[in-house]
Amino acid sequence: MSDSEKEASTCIKIAVDAMGGDYGPKEVIPALAIVLKKHSDVFFHIFGDESKITPYLNRYPVLKRQSKLNHTDKVINNDEKPSIALRSSKGTSMRLAIEAVKKGKAQAIVSSGNTGALMAMAKTVLRTVPGIRRPALASLLPGIKSDTIMLDLGANVLVDGDALVQFAILGSIFAKAQKKIERPNVGLLNVGSEDTKGPDHVRAAAQVLSRIKFPGEYKGFVEGDDIGKGTVDVIVTDGYAGNISLKTAEGMGSLTKHYITESFASSPLAYLGAIFAFFSLRHLKKRLDPRRYNGGVFLGLNGLCIKSHGGADALAFSNAVLMAVRLARLDYIDQTVKEIAYLAEQEETMVMDKAV
Amino acid sequence: MSDSEKEASTCIKIAVDAMGGDYGPKEVIPALAIVLKKHSDVFFHIFGDESKITPYLNRYPVLKRQSKLNHTDKVINNDEKPSIALRSSKGTSMRLAIEAVKKGKAQAIVSSGNTGALMAMAKTVLRTVPGIRRPALASLLPGIKSDTIMLDLGANVLVDGDALVQFAILGSIFAKAQKKIERPNVGLLNVGSEDTKGPDHVRAAAQVLSRIKFPGEYKGFVEGDDIGKGTVDVIVTDGYAGNISLKTAEGMGSLTKHYITESFASSPLAYLGAIFAFFSLRHLKKRLDPRRYNGGVFLGLNGLCIKSHGGADALAFSNAVLMAVRLARLDYIDQTVKEIAYLAEQEETMVMDKAV
Numbered sequence: 033m034s035d036s037e038k039e040a041s042t043c044i045k046i047a048v049d050a051m052g053g054d055y056g057p058k059e060v061i062p063a064l065a066i067v068l069k070k071h072s073d074v075f076f077h078i079f080g081d082e083s084k085i086t087p088y089l090n091r092y093p094v095l096k097r098q099s100k101l102n103h104t105d106k107v108i109n110n111d112e113k114p115s116i117a118l119r120s121s122k123g124t125s126m127r128l129a130i131e132a133v134k135k136g137k138a139q140a141i142v143s144s145g146n147t148g149a150l151m152a153m154a155k156t157v158l159r160t161v162p163g164i165r166r167p168a169l170a171s172l173l174p175g176i177k178s179d180t181i182m183l184d185l186g187a188n189v190l191v192d193g194d195a196l197v198q199f200a201i202l203g204s205i206f207a208k209a210q211k212k213i214e215r216p217n218v219g220l221l222n223v224g225s226e227d228t229k230g231p232d233h234v235r236a237a238a239q240v241l242s243r244i245k246f247p248g249e250y251k252g253f254v255e256g257d258d259i260g261k262g263t264v265d266v267i268v269t270d271g272y273a274g275n276i277s278l279k280t281a282e283g284m285g286s287l288t289k290h291y292i293t294e295s296f297a298s299s300p301l302a303y304l305g306a307i308f309a310f311f312s313l314r315h316l317k318k319r320l321d322p323r324r325y326n327g328g329v330f331l332g333l334n335g336l337c338i339k340s341h342g343g344a345d346a347l348a349f350s351n352a353v354l355m356a357v358r359l360a361r362l363d364y365i366d367q368t369v370k371e372i373a374y375l376a377e378q379e380e381t382m383v384m385d386k387a388v
Numbered sequence: 389m390s391d392s393e394k395e396a397s398t399c400i401k402i403a404v405d406a407m408g409g410d411y412g413p414k415e416v417i418p419a420l421a422i423v424l425k426k427h428s429d430v431f432f433h434i435f436g437d438e439s440k441i442t443p444y445l446n447r448y449p450v451l452k453r454q455s456k457l458n459h460t461d462k463v464i465n466n467d468e469k470p471s472i473a474l475r476s477s478k479g480t481s482m483r484l485a486i487e488a489v490k491k492g493k494a495q496a497i498v499s500s501g502n503t504g505a506l507m508a509m510a511k512t513v514l515r516t517v518p519g520i521r522r523p524a525l526a527s528l529l530p531g532i533k534s535d536t537i538m539l540d541l542g543a544n545v546l547v548d549g550d551a552l553v554q555f556a557i558l559g560s561i562f563a564k565a566q567k568k569i570e571r572p573n574v575g576l577l578n579v580g581s582e583d584t585k586g587p588d589h590v591r592a593a594a595q596v597l598s599r600i601k602f603p604g605e606y607k608g609f610v611e612g613d614d615i616g617k618g619t620v621d622v623i624v625t626d627g628y629a630g631n632i633s634l635k636t637a638e639g640m641g642s643l644t645k646h647y648i649t650e651s652f653a654s655s656p657l658a659y660l661g662a663i664f665a666f667f668s669l670r671h672l673k674k675r676l677d678p679r680r681y682n683g684g685v686f687l688g689l690n691g692l693c694i695k696s697h698g699g700a701d702a703l704a705f706s707n708a709v710l711m712a713v714r715l716a717r718l719d720y721i722d723q724t725v726k727e728i729a730y731l732a733e734q735e736e737t738m739v740m741d742k743a744v
Contacts, residue, residue: 113584175639176646186579189587223542223631228469231545231628256635260643272587273632275579276625279612280633283531284640287616288676290532295672302668309652309661309668316651320644 043073044360046353047129047138050080051107052145053342053349057081060144061088063349065095071357074098077132079125081105104128107145110342114148121153130157133335139360140336142327142353144344150337151187151330158335161369163376166191167332168199169271169339170206172325173281175262181207181216182259182267185328186275193236196220196268200241202331203266204248205371209362215247216265219254221273229253233270245378247371256280285322292316327352329359336365399429400716402709403485403494406436407463408501409698409705413437416500417444419705421451427713430454433488435481437461460484463501466698470504477509486513489691495716496692498683498709500700506693507543507686514691517725519732522547523688524555525627525695526562528681529637531618537563537572538615538623541684542631549592552576552624556597558687559622560604561727565718571603572621575610577629585609589626601734603727612636641678648672683708685715692721 050060057080064076076099078085089096106124108117121127126145132138134157143150151167160167170183183203188195200218207216220238222230227238230253241250251264256277259267269277296306296313306313318324326348328339336359340352406416413436420432432455434441445452462480464473477483482501488494490513499506507523516523526539539559544551556574563572576594578586583594586609597606607620612633615623625633652662652669662669674680682704684695692715696708 111582113582174643176643189579189585221632223545223628226467226469229545256632256637257639257642259636260639260641269632272579273629276577276612276629277632277636280615280636281612281640283613283616284637284644285616286613287530287532288640288644291672291675295668295675296665298668298671302665302671305661305665305668308664309658312651312654312658312661312665315654315658316647319647319651 044071044357045075045077045138046356046360047077047132047141048079048353049126049129049141049143049145050078050085051125052110052143053340053344054110055345057085057088059344059346059349061085061092061095062346063353064099065092066346066350067353067357068095068098070354074357076100077102077129077138079104079129079132080107081125102128108149110146112146112149114146114152117146117149118152118156121149126150127153127157130154130337133337134158140338140356142338142340142349142356144340144342144349144352147186147339150339154330154333154335154337158333158337160332161334161372163372164198164202164332166195167330168202169328170203170331171278171328172210173259173278174325175260177262178265179211180259180262180267181210181265182269182274182278183331184269184271184274185278186271187330188271190272191233191270193233193240196233196237196270197240197244198332200237200248200250200266200268201246201372201375202368203268204246205368206329206331206364207265208247209359209364209367211265213265215249217251218248218266218268219251219258219264221267221269221277222253222255225253225255237268246375282322285320288320289317323348324351327355329355331368334365334369336360400427400713401431401433401494402712402716403433403435403488403497404709405482405485405497405499405501406434406441407481408466408499409696409700410466411701413441413444415700415702415705417441417448417451418702419709420455421448422702422706423709423713424451424454426710430713432456433458433485433494435460435485435488436463437481458484464505466502468502468505470502470508473502473505474508474512477505482506483509483513486510486693489693490514496694496712498694498696498705498712500696500698500705500708503542503695506695510686510689510691510693514689514693516688517690517728519728520554520558520688522551522554523686524558525684526559526687527634527684528566529615529634530675530681531616533618534621535567536615536618536623537566537621538625538630538634539687540625540627540630541634542627543686544627546628547589547626549589549596552589552593552626553596553600554688556593556604556606556622556624557602557728557731558724559624560602561724562685562687562720563621564603565715565720565723567621569621571605573607574604574622574624575607575614575620577623577625577633578609578611581609581611593624602731638678641676644676645673679704679707681707683711685711687724690721690725692716
């Protein structure tokens with residue numbers, strides 16, 4: 033079969049920016065091979081520098097058959113200012129991968145490159161869903177009761193109440209798809225549970241959410257510890273608090289890992305204990321592994337765009353791609369467009385942009 | 389010896405609101421006994437309902453000798469709005485305890501009651517250090533490299549850049565006392581490390597901190613994961629992001645504990661592993677125990693006021709009291725007043741209130 037025949041016979045097509053993140057193709061290419069083992073019907077459009085990608089691609093004959101390598105030697109710098117990156121983005125691996133989604137060649141794009149640049153570029157190329165003003169970055173976080181979807185994780189530092197309401201709506205639609213719940217519980221992240229607490233934009237959003245009908249069930253304010261507890265399905269916040277909260281959780285994960293290692297290496301007896309507790313410790317480390325939760329989605333975009341952590345290795349990157357595959361299969365974007373259009377028709381949902 | 393003779397022969401006097409928090413005297417009184425075992429020269433002024441306190445106090449004869457019970461049956465409600473609590477605060481255990489510091493009868497006050505009410509009342513009674521506009525809640529958080537002092541943890545939701553600069557100064561003076569470092573490293577909590585990132589008040593503070601001389605060494609922006617890493621000695625933020633970050637860390641701690649318990653109870657073999665790893669696990673649990681870090685200080689007040697977590701048990705509350713004892717011994721407030729007065733004299737420190 034030729035590349036195009038092979039592509040036609042697969043269901044899901046994913047565009048991949050192979051040059052992003054700290055490691056580039058070295059981790060991205062093995063990640064795609066991991067995904068193919070689980071989903072044999074996926075086809076990849078890989079974007080990036082041929083000379084750097086091919087050596088890795090040659091190691092995975094199945095992947096080589098089920099992918100097309102689109103060469104470009106232009107890349108987005110990891111620490112470029114988004115506005116500058118956007119201006120000179122033409123022909124870069126990130127931009128070409130996003131354009132593949134716009135052109136309908138792929139159902140999703142995955143990149144571990146510069147978050148701000150990816151967001152700016154995806155917004156420019158894919159546009160937002162009609163009615164939605166700005167995309168928000170959402171991700172799944174582990175919790176005792178259940179996993180929680182949190183947004184925004186840093187795409188929008190300053191927002192008003194209406195933007196938070198839109199995030200709540202987008203998060204609810206995402207939770208329905210991702211967690212398969214009919215009416216997800218939604219909480220607004222704040223510094224206390226009383227009505228009078230918190231900054232203006234959070235209290236303004238609370239008032240609207242208590243009033244309107246939307247695909248989620250508004251449960252009031254939640255606090256930072258409700259993330260780990262898994263109290264609600266969706267936690268809504270601005271990109272400032274969201275990013276700080278997410279990174280705090282990451283840092284605590286590293287600290288815990290450090291404590292575990294130290295505790296089981298503190299004495300010969302402790303070391304012996306670690307041998308006997310081998311399976312438990314392996315289980316524990318697996319559950320604490322942040323790579324399981326790699327992958328953020330820009331919700332509200334008119335196209336699937338997944339951001340992987342910049343420091344992602346092959347396993348972590350594969351989880352971001354698996355998220356893309358899952359959402360592509362669910363026709364997630366079509367569902368979002370329909371739900372938002374329906375809400376925009378309802379008179380009480382004043383927060384939808386009237387430009388629709 | 390009489391009560392007053394006993395009081396005169398001790399060095400450190402601490403005022404304790406015995407009625408605050410979820411458990412009141414049931415946990416507060418045993419906590420004081422724990423402190424006395426470590427510091428025999430401490431005398432307590434206990435404020436609260438005699439009939440509820442005495443049964444517990446009777447169990448600790450040493451404590452009974454080294455304390456004075458000041459009866460009041462008025463208490464501050466745990467979920468009262470701060471402004472309302474303040475208006476009707478006269479004669480409550482919290483207010484009387486704070487007034488004991490104002491009158492010089494105690495060097496510090498400790499309470500696990502309503503944070504907002506405690507802050508409002510302490511500010512009204514004790515006032516801020518001349519030159520400082522608003523107090524900030526600071527606490528010690530665990531980190532890999534070293535413990536970090538973070539502030540504000542929720543006393544001020546909305547602040548401007550100058551307030552953040554004052555927090556940086558207060559945090560530095562506190563770190564010098566608490567961590568015994570000559571020039572503590574100070575970071576501003578933000579959503580990225582580049583100059584252009586983050587909200588206005590954070591960027592405004594960064595500009596001032598890079599320019600002025602103050603008791604700390606400004607190290608630029610830090611992110612949420614720098615808390616767990618312990619990158620700097622002091623992390624400065626507003627009460628909105630600070631409270632959310634602190635609570636996120638708490639929630640992650642609970643999640644980790646849950647994972648550990650589950651991993652070591654998942655199978656008979658895992659259970660056997662837990663027996664062999666008993667000492668390591670005990671060590672690990674001890675290090676992960678949030679009670680070790682209980683106790684926040686309102687920095688910038690003209691008197692020592694320590695806030696304990698509302699859910700604190702005896703061990704946790706004793707740590708908050710131990711912090712009070714340590715800071716009282718260091719003459720921490722006198723040091724702060726001197727440092728701030730010195731800074732206010734320096735022309736370049738424009739952020740000190742000119743009312744001084």
